[in-house]
Amino acid sequence: MNEKTTETGAGRRELLRARLIDIAQETIAAQGLAGLKARDLAAAAGCAIGAIYTAFDDLDELILRVNARTLARLETALDRALGDAEAEQALQVMARTYLDFARAEEPSWRALFEHRLPPGAAPPQWYVDARNRLFNRLDAPLSRLLPGTGHWAREAFARTLFSAVHGVVALGLEEKIAETPPKLLDDQLEKLVRIIADGLMMESARLI
Amino acid sequence: MNEKTTETGAGRRELLRARLIDIAQETIAAQGLAGLKARDLAAAAGCAIGAIYTAFDDLDELILRVNARTLARLETALDRALGDAEAEQALQVMARTYLDFARAEEPSWRALFEHRLPPGAAPPQWYVDARNRLFNRLDAPLSRLLPGTGHWAREAFARTLFSAVHGVVALGLEEKIAETPPKLLDDQLEKLVRIIADGLMMESARLI
DNA sequence: TCAAAAAATGAACTATGTTCACGACCTGGT
């Protein structure tokens, strides 16, 4: 009984789904979102084009699955980095980890932001949840830096902070001509976060 | 001599170019980058599909022309806002103007960042220049805020600052589910810039 | 006035996501 090679039954469909996500993930990691083609995907998975559409509604859903995995890896990287970090260094560590992740997995990371749903389509709940989990990672460190701040305000500012760091990383890695030199980008991000941390301290001091 | 309606000679080609850019600009402003289709464009311009390719190398070139105009409008908005602003408010004014512009011309503004050249292709020099002009707008205000900073450092930080503001605006207007409430986004951007300005003051104070 | 050069034309080509009629296959009941 070689149930390993010739799986049958309800698991068959799930197996195809997993295989397609795996291949799509590799393709996006290697060639970016634009490198993902339905026909190539089918060929690599050894199935017909139409089979993709029995496993997924469309390529968008498949891309969201790949993006969810990328988000999960990013979360893991942030958690690991934050695990062994001083509280006052948490912001620096997070920003730097984000930059490192973007560099290490640039095409996959880019796919998170390049991908657009067709106009009017709402992303599925499971994807929204994955995104929110990422923002929530920033909440704990921020609460140690900003005690006495309400949940609402902290959550909003966590998002703002993430957005600012993301902007610096995104435009810094954009290579429309000459990408920002790595060392310069490192320094600029570190400087920005330091300045923000200083500004936050002043903000707190004013309230005392 | 109705040279107005039936222009002939060397200007004819230039006329078609201008018409196509105008129509593409309107299309992108109304329906975003994804709404720009070669066939619709030709129909609206009253020419054959092939004529587009006698006026431009490809649609990418046309899009870059439209984007250059958007950059120019953004520059104008920044200049006007900075014209009547106190030096110490320059950063706030710029950030707010950028947010207002993005809101007022969201599809056009989005096209600036959504558009991707085919891999390996370098953007033409005239487009690079247009982009750099934008960053240079931030240099003058920054030099008043950070006297004694070298040209290099100021230019680099201007870019970083722009990137941070852009990140907050870009992710704030992203409406993958529920766009950030306008008032909240206003406040968050104002808060971030205030914190950065405070942090910059501390930075300066340390050096004295 | 006309021949050569330039531009415009639009059908055709390529590439891509998606659908669908058909056939193969699995499942459960007998």
Place this chain on the structure above:
DNA sequence: ACCAGGTCGTGAACATAGTTCATTTTTTGA
């Protein structure tokens, strides 16, 4: 063991893109 019914996979065909190119039309310059 076998069959009926449903599910799944197939790949040709469809829809929609950008782009090309042989042909036709227009413009130019002598």
